[in-house]
Every structure is written in C-alpha cells, then in structure tokens.
Amino acid sequence: MDVRDRVRGCLLGGAIGDALGAPVEFHSLRDIRRDHGPAGLTGYVPTWRGTSGLVTDDTQMTLFTVEGLLRAAHGNRSPDDAAGGAPGGSPDGDVLRCVREAYLRWLDTQDHHEPPPADRPHRTGRLREEGWLYSRRAPGTTCLSGLHRPFPGPSPLGEPGPVNPGSKGCGTVMRSAPFGLARRAPREAFELAAACAQITHGHPTGYLAAGAFAAIIAYLMAGEALEPAVHGALGLLAGYPSHEETTAALRAALAAAAAGPHSPERVETLGGAWVAEEALAIGVYCALAEPSVERALLLSVNHSGDSDSTGSVCGNLLGTMHGADALPEAWLTPLEGRRTIERLAAELS
Incomplete structure (x- = not known):
C-alpha cells in the first residue's frame, strides 16, 4: 500500500469515526440502545442542524494540526506558495510555533462566525478561510482555555507542562495522528506529538x-501490524517518567x-475515554x-463515553492500516469536509 493511501485513509477514517460518534457523545449505552435499537448505532444519524456525517472539534483540530505541520515544512509559508518537501524539515521549535499558530486559527473558528480580519501574524492560511469550519462542535474546554494562555515551550517529557498542568483530557490524543504521518521515525513522532500536546x-x-x-x-505507516505497533509504543513509553x-x-x-x-460492555471496562489514555486504549x-473496518468503527462509538473521540482514534488507526479504499463508501460520500480532508492528505503525502 502506498504512503498516499495510508495518509488519506488515516485522515478520512478519523473523520468518519468522529462523525459516527458525534450524535451519541454524552449518551449512555442504555440510551443508545433505546434510541437506535439493540445493536446501537449502525451508521450515521442526524446531529447538528438535523444533518448526518458532520464532524466535531476532533477532526477540526486534526486538520489544523496538518496545516501547522505543512507550514513548518514550507518555512511558515502556505504550501501553495512554496516548493514541495516532506513535513518535519524545520527545527522542532519552528514546528511547535507553527502548530500552535494553527491551533489559534482553529480557535478563531470557534470564536467567530466567519474568518476575522487577518490582523495578527497567525491569521493567515487557507484552512481558516473555509466557512464550514466556523461552527462550534462541543470543543474541549481545556483546548480552549489552553490556547488563551501563553506557551513558553514544552517541559521535559514526564514532567508537568506549563499550560493546564493538571489536565489529561482526550483533546491531546484525538488531534495527534498527523504527527505519525509527518514524522516516520516513531520516536520522533512520539516526542513531537507530546511536545505539541503540551500547548494545551x-x-x-x-x-x-x-x-x-x-x-x-x-x-503503521512503516507497514507494521497494529499489535506490534502498540508494543513498539510501549517500548518507547517505558523510557519516560510518568508513563505508567x-x-x-x-x-x-x-x-x-x-x-x-x-462487545460494548468490554469497551466500557477500559473507561469512558474522557481522559487521554482511555480514549487511546x-x-x-x-x-x-x-x-x-465497519464493525470496528461501530464498536468504537457504541459505548457510554466520549464516542466521537474514540471513533476518531479508531478510524485513524484503521485508515492507516488498510488505506482509504477500505473505508465504507456509504460513510465517505456524505462526510462533511471530505474535499478539504483529501486536499490536506495529498499535501501531507
């Protein structure tokens, strides 16, 4: 499977899982089965504005993560104005700055109804001009509050970070797949994602x-199966304090x-996914x-917890493993923002 198909699959799969789980976030498993039948959700159901296939802040922030990585790779210029090049070509300090500025552009989409004037350095970028992103989709309060605070830089891994040092909400995990797409060395992907998660x-x-x-x-991008990939991540984790x-x-x-x-009941033994390690698990x-792929995505959203985030994480994993062609067309066709997602996937590849 080529790299482009894995990248496209990762971003589209995450968005599908997000859109599947969004209507039942905050719902108990009992209520899901009451409202949708004994099997729970079996596909998209209407959510905001009575429309199905809509994504949440999970996909929004993932896309802005991609844009930040692309901007860093192109010397903080739009890819439209720069020569090609693989993300990760800039020093990590520049990547952190570009990713944080991208998150500030995402913050504008939560605080405004349309693109605000480009009166600040971070307010330039193609993604911020897309009107469909200007919609609040239950954004995480820690992500919002964190971006309103200065970020002096990350702490050494394993120590409390400078922003919201008591928060371990799943808003870190749900946006971090692109680091593994952009940095193909697992340790580099790990450390960059962890540093950028400290932004909030x-x-x-x-x-x-x-x-x-x-x-x-x-x-997974290197062709590993999922179980060995998880064992590889466990090996990396063991090298950092506070990994337990x-x-x-x-x-x-x-x-x-x-x-x-x-079963959904076994899913719930792993927690509610409101915190990062449970959403990942x-x-x-x-x-x-x-x-x-279809049954795995449905399993990931039919539980009493943060269904859109677990759907997003599961979809990122499945899409990376199997590629975009393995994703159900019935869920791709109505997916909100599909054209934008595919454009960014192509640029990241």
Whole structure:
C-alpha cells in the first residue's frame, strides 16, 4: 500500500469515526440502545442542524494540526506558495510555533462566525478561510482555555507542562495522528506529538498518550501490524517518567482484545475515554478486536463515553492500516469536509 493511501485513509477514517460518534457523545449505552435499537448505532444519524456525517472539534483540530505541520515544512509559508518537501524539515521549535499558530486559527473558528480580519501574524492560511469550519462542535474546554494562555515551550517529557498542568483530557490524543504521518521515525513522532500536546494539556499522561498514539501511527505507516505497533509504543513509553497510566491503559487494551468476546460492555471496562489514555486504549482495542473496518468503527462509538473521540482514534488507526479504499463508501460520500480532508492528505503525502 502506498504512503498516499495510508495518509488519506488515516485522515478520512478519523473523520468518519468522529462523525459516527458525534450524535451519541454524552449518551449512555442504555440510551443508545433505546434510541437506535439493540445493536446501537449502525451508521450515521442526524446531529447538528438535523444533518448526518458532520464532524466535531476532533477532526477540526486534526486538520489544523496538518496545516501547522505543512507550514513548518514550507518555512511558515502556505504550501501553495512554496516548493514541495516532506513535513518535519524545520527545527522542532519552528514546528511547535507553527502548530500552535494553527491551533489559534482553529480557535478563531470557534470564536467567530466567519474568518476575522487577518490582523495578527497567525491569521493567515487557507484552512481558516473555509466557512464550514466556523461552527462550534462541543470543543474541549481545556483546548480552549489552553490556547488563551501563553506557551513558553514544552517541559521535559514526564514532567508537568506549563499550560493546564493538571489536565489529561482526550483533546491531546484525538488531534495527534498527523504527527505519525509527518514524522516516520516513531520516536520522533512520539516526542513531537507530546511536545505539541503540551500547548494545551500539561498533565504527563495527557501528552504521553498523544505521543504513544503518534508513534503507533508511525509504526503503521512503516507497514507494521497494529499489535506490534502498540508494543513498539510501549517500548518507547517505558523510557519516560510518568508513563505508567498510559502503559497500563494500552496493556489493558491488548488484554481485552485477546480475551474476547468483543462487545460494548468490554469497551466500557477500559473507561469512558474522557481522559487521554482511555480514549487511546478504546481506539486501539476496537481496531484490534474486529477484523471488519465497519464493525470496528461501530464498536468504537457504541459505548457510554466520549464516542466521537474514540471513533476518531479508531478510524485513524484503521485508515492507516488498510488505506482509504477500505473505508465504507456509504460513510465517505456524505462526510462533511471530505474535499478539504483529501486536499490536506495529498499535501501531507
């Protein structure tokens, strides 16, 4: 499978999982089954404005992560105005700055109804001009508050970060797949994702889980199967202080996938996914437990927790493993922002 198909699959798969889970975020499993039948969700259902296939802040922030990485690769210029080149060509300090500026452009989409005047250095970029992104989709409060604070730079990995040092919400993990697409060396992907997660979340578990997720994606990009990729990420985690919660969550996901039978009830033994390590564990478990892409995505959203984030993580994993052609066309066709997602995937490849 070529790199372009894996990158495209990762970004589209994450958006599909996000759109599947969005209507039932905050709903209990009992309520999901009451409203949608004994099998729970079996496909898209209407959400905001009565429309199905709409994404949330998970996909929005993932796309702005991609744009930040692309800007860093092109010397902080739009790819439209620069020669080609693989993301990651700039020093990591420049990448951190470009990613944070991209998140500030995402923040504009949450605070305004249309693109505000380009009166600040960060307010330039093609993505911020796309009107469909100017819609609040239950953004994480820590992401919002973190971006309103100065960011002096990341702390050494394993120590509390400078912004929201007590928060380990899943807003770190759900946006971090692109680091594994841009940095093909798993350790580099891990460390860059963890550093950029500190832009908003300073709890070591929150940002180390983001690093582990990016490393898993990098292993998958190299052709590894998912279980060895998870073991590779566990090996990296062991080298950093404060890794224990993330390590325990990933080990629990591996054990659950090996145990069977696979069910929403077993998903819920891994937590509610409101925190980073649980969202990562549930996404990994569902991608491991079900050989069918469609069934794995449905398993990842039918539970009493942060269904859009677990759907997004699972979709990123499945899309990277199997490529875009394995994603159900019935879910691709109505997917919000598909053209933008495919454009950014092509630029990142």
